[in-house]
Amino acid sequence: MTAYIIxxxxxxxxxxLGATFLAFLIIQLAPGDFVTRLELDPSFNHAQIENLRRxxxxxxxxxxxYAKWLSxxxxxxxxxxxxxxxxxxxxxxPRMLNSMVLVVLSIIFIYSFxxxxxxxxxxxxxxxxxxxxxxxxxxxxxxxxxFFALLMLYFALYLKDKFGxxxxxxxxxxxxxxxxxxxxxxxxxxxxxxxxxxAVLPVIVAGTAGTAGLTRVMRTQMLENKxxxxxxxxxxxxxxxxxxxxxHILRNAIIPIVASIGFLLPDLFGGAGFVEVVxxxxxxxxxxxxxxxxxxxxxxMGSISVTIxxxxxxxxxxxxxxxxxxxxxRYS
Amino acid sequence: MADAExxxxxxxxxxxxxxxxxAWQRFRRHPFARWAGSFLIILYLLALFADFVAPYPEAKSFxxxxxxxxxxxxxxxxxxxxxxxxxKVVRTRNKHTxxxxxxxxxxxxxxxxFIVHGYPYKFLGFIPMDLHLLGGPWLVEEKAQLxxxxxxxxxxxxxxxxxxxxxxxxxxxxLASLVALIIGVIMGAVSGFYAGQKTHLVRGVFHLxxxxxxxxxxxxxxxxxxxxxxxxxxxxxxxxxxxxxxxxLGLLVQYALWGGGIYIxxxxxxxxxxVSKGLxxxxxxxxxxxxxxxxxxxLLFGRVQIDADxxxxxxxxxxAAIPSLFLLIILSGILAKYDxxxxxxxxxxxxxxxxxxxxxxxxxxxxxVLQLREMDYAQAARALGAKDFRVLFRHIIPGALGYxxxxxxxxxxxxxxxxxxxxxxxxGIQEPSSSWGLLLSKAQQGGISALRDRQWLFIPxxxxxxxxxxxxxxxxxxxxxxxxxxxx
Numbered sequence: 142m143t144a145y146i147i148x149x150x151x152x153x154x155x156x157x158l159g160a161t162f163l164a165f166l167i168i169q170l171a172p173g174d175f176v177t178r179l180e181l182d183p184s185f186n187h188a189q190i191e192n193l194r195r196x197x198x199x200x201x202x203x204x205x206x207y208a209k210w211l212s213x214x215x216x217x218x219x220x221x222x223x224x225x226x227x228x229x230x231x232x233x234x235p236r237m238l239n240s241m242v243l244v245v246l247s248i249i250f251i252y253s254f255x256x257x258x259x260x261x262x263x264x265x266x267x268x269x270x271x272x273x274x275x276x277x278x279x280x281x282x283x284x285x286x287x288f289f290a291l292l293m294l295y296f297a298l299y300l301k302d303k304f305g306x307x308x309x310x311x312x313x314x315x316x317x318x319x320x321x322x323x324x325x326x327x328x329x330x331x332x333x334x335x336x337x338x339x340a341v342l343p344v345i346v347a348g349t350a351g352t353a354g355l356t357r358v359m360r361t362q363m364l365e366n367k368x369x370x371x372x373x374x375x376x377x378x379x380x381x382x383x384x385x386x387x388x389h390i391l392r393n394a395i396i397p398i399v400a401s402i403g404f405l406l407p408d409l410f411g412g413a414g415f416v417e418v419v420x421x422x423x424x425x426x427x428x429x430x431x432x433x434x435x436x437x438x439x440x441x442m443g444s445i446s447v448t449i450x451x452x453x454x455x456x457x458x459x460x461x462x463x464x465x466x467x468x469x470x471r472y473s
Numbered sequence: 474m475a476d477a478e479x480x481x482x483x484x485x486x487x488x489x490x491x492x493x494x495x496a497w498q499r500f501r502r503h504p505f506a507r508w509a510g511s512f513l514i515i516l517y518l519l520a521l522f523a524d525f526v527a528p529y530p531e532a533k534s535f536x537x538x539x540x541x542x543x544x545x546x547x548x549x550x551x552x553x554x555x556x557x558x559x560x561k562v563v564r565t566r567n568k569h570t571x572x573x574x575x576x577x578x579x580x581x582x583x584x585x586x587f588i589v590h591g592y593p594y595k596f597l598g599f600i601p602m603d604l605h606l607l608g609g610p611w612l613v614e615e616k617a618q619l620x621x622x623x624x625x626x627x628x629x630x631x632x633x634x635x636x637x638x639x640x641x642x643x644x645x646x647x648l649a650s651l652v653a654l655i656i657g658v659i660m661g662a663v664s665g666f667y668a669g670q671k672t673h674l675v676r677g678v679f680h681l682x683x684x685x686x687x688x689x690x691x692x693x694x695x696x697x698x699x700x701x702x703x704x705x706x707x708x709x710x711x712x713x714x715x716x717x718x719x720x721x722l723g724l725l726v727q728y729a730l731w732g733g734g735i736y737i738x739x740x741x742x743x744x745x746x747x748v749s750k751g752l753x754x755x756x757x758x759x760x761x762x763x764x765x766x767x768x769x770x771x772l773l774f775g776r777v778q779i780d781a782d783x784x785x786x787x788x789x790x791x792x793a794a795i796p797s798l799f800l801l802i803i804l805s806g807i808l809a810k811y812d813x814x815x816x817x818x819x820x821x822x823x824x825x826x827x828x829x830x831x832x833x834x835x836x837x838x839x840x841x842v843l844q845l846r847e848m849d850y851a852q853a854a855r856a857l858g859a860k861d862f863r864v865l866f867r868h869i870i871p872g873a874l875g876y877x878x879x880x881x882x883x884x885x886x887x888x889x890x891x892x893x894x895x896x897x898x899x900x901g902i903q904e905p906s907s908s909w910g911l912l913l914s915k916a917q918q919g920g921i922s923a924l925r926d927r928q929w930l931f932i933p934x935x936x937x938x939x940x941x942x943x944x945x946x947x948x949x950x951x952x953x954x955x956x957x958x959x960x961x
Contacts, residue, residue: 156791159787159790159791159794160794163791163792164800167803167804167807171810173810201744201748202740202741202744204740208741208744208745209748279942279945279946283886283938283942283945285890285893285894287893287894287897288931288934288937288938291916291917291931291934292934294921294924295924298921298922298924298925312921408796408797410796410799411796411799415894415897418898426799429799430802430898433807434806445795445799445803449794452796453794
């Protein structure tokens with residue numbers, strides 16, 4: 142197992158290099174660089190601008206810039222943000238944590254809804270409940286995240302108009318004041334509760350597509366396993382229906398669901414991205430958009446590389462989880 | 474049981490049915506899919522005849538009529554049923570709140586006529602016409618306005634712009650998935666077909682003797698290293714087979730690549746050495762030197778064998794390593810900085826979408842080809858002496874056609890979603906062109922509380938949603954029809 146993990150890790154290195162190099166290459170396609178817009182600023186003269194370029198290393202060939210960035214990354218240093226004038230990591234860290242809150246909560250949401258609904262639909266195939274959830278799943282798969290987010294904002298606004306106070310917050314991630322106190326002065330648990338309250342609608346939006354997809358997979362898997370011989374054997378042994386369903390069918394049907402975390406994560410990062418932009422959640426994507434606007438190379442590279450690393454860790458974890466759930470898998 | 478019986482009857486029936494006839498029968502069993510199909514056909518027709526359906530041209534704006542709510546259509550006048558008519562919208566400023574307000578002035582009625590002369594346009598881009606579905610003489614004379622679904626921030630008719638936007642939003646999905654399919658099929662087919670076979674792509678200048686050759690005759694091997702170089706051997710071979718130009722071209726490309734690689738590495742090293750110091754300097758120098766030596770070694774003695782399968786699969790892994798939204802955002806965010814025409818922008822978005830999306834298709838095609846190349850008919854074609862290209866594209870790929878149609882129909886909604894998402898973020902289609910995502914982004918303008926009074930700006934979102942839903946239903950039914958082996 143350890144050998145497998147180490148092998149996986151070495152396999153990831155070229156992928157990581159390729160992906161970061163690709164991202165770097167794309168940034169080079171931009172017309173001009175971070176300093177270009179200062180050229181229009183009359184308070185900068187030509188020499189100053191050239192000096193700035195030299196300081197930021199923007200006058201070097203881009204392979205040099207990439208090599209510099211890479212060696213910095215290996216030392217745990219992500220460079221300096223050109224527009225914030227501080228270390229990239231200081232800018233990135235809070236944003237990344239905010240995004241992680243959304244992604245982790247969405248994963249919990251997805252699994253805690255899709256698995257029970259999938260089981261229900263499969264056990265009562267073609268019942269009205271099944272039809273209802275099938276329709277909901279189709280709608281959930283088709284609704285664009287950004288549209289859904291706008292609708293949710295409208296919904297929150299409607300509730301506020303109706304009840305006179307905010308049932309759900311209208312965008313954002315935290316309140317300015319909690320019970321009359323400044324947010325940062327409030328006790329930790331109240332801060333968390335406040336963030337959770339803000340996260341309800343964004344998580345529903347970010348998780349819907351994934352939930353809808355996984356519900357269908359879960360249903361198909363349950364139906365398929367229901368027909369297997371071992372289920373008939375279990376029934377013939379005289380096992381209780383509950384045991385047959387939850388210890389035999391579910392145990393096998395859940396394996397692809399666990400494996401799907403790897404596919405789900407990148408989509409979730411994307412889906413959460415739109416939610417962040419529309420609902421004012423201060424995550425990675427709004428910052429990335431801002432950085433793209435000003436061609437803040439190291440912020441872009443930082444957020445991309447950190448996301449890649451997060452995804453790789455996620456994939457590795459899902460593989461380990463899979464090995465734990467499915468003892469048939471051998472890593473040799 | 475019933476299934477077995479019908480299969481039996483199908484087998485025994487007198488008139489045999491082709492694959493496509495059977496597929497059509499299976500497809501017809503899905504009522505939703507048929508509705509979805511009709512809905513999409515109507516949408517595409519409306520997009521095609523957008524000039525006719527829309528009362529206003531795409532870029533027609535009324536600067537003073539921003540965010541006007543949908544024009545009310547009246548059906549009764551003085552208690553009698555009458556031809557539908559509208560009233561003029563007047564802009565006033567509220568004396569107390571200083572807000573702009575739009576009021577209706579029903580002193581004059583403006584009747585709506587059907588199929589009437591209006592703004593001139595070119596049907597299909599070259600036939601001059603001025604017929605419109607709705608309108609009246611007052612519409613062109615701008616005495617009153619007909620905004621069935623309100624206006625946007627420039628005072629442009631949303632109803633008109635939705636149909637113009639449909640052209641882009643609905644076609645870009647199909648086109649992007651076709652381009653991605655072409656790339657994906659070529660890459661996936663090559664990858665699957667040559668899986669496990671290494672292609673001998675690059676050969677060094679000299680032939681390094683193997684240990685075997687050394688053992689047999691050390692002196693002769695040394696001689697071969699100097700005189701009978703790999704290059705000379707390849708040259709002779711190519712001349713004998715009358716493929717000299719090809720050989721020379723390959724040689725040129727190969728040396729250009731290696732030379733370019735070494736040159737880039739050299740520049741990088743020089744630049745890097747200037748800015749690094751201490752231990753980092755030493756380590757980096759070591760790494761650069763090793764890389765350089767490796768490249769020179771390969772140029773002189775190497776026989777680099779490239780596994781096409783490995784290469785393609787690694788590329789798809791690299792693409793998949795970055796979340797596709799981030800890849801889309803950085804690509805289009807960077808390229809959106811260029812000032813290009815709207816048709817070029819369309820092409821750009823198309824290329825970006827298919828560039829980001831081909832990886833998944835290539836993987837699917839690869840696994841298909843891996844299966845199909847072992848099929849009897851593929852083996853038979855090869856036994857008859859067909860070339861690889863012919864076996865691949867005349868025998869194997871047609872065998873996977875039904876499956877490919879299903880895959881494409883299932884990827885189209887994803888591309889529609891991606892395009893509207895990009896345009897929504899302001900990175901895709903740009904003003905003054907129109908696309909559903911761009912139109913929906915207007916709902917965000919003026920803050921969240923503005924949403925309360927501008928509900929009509931949600932309409933483009935409904936269109937995105939409905940077309941994706943329709944494509945999903947269609948794709949599901951197509952999968953049942955064309956790929957009966959798949960589970961559902």
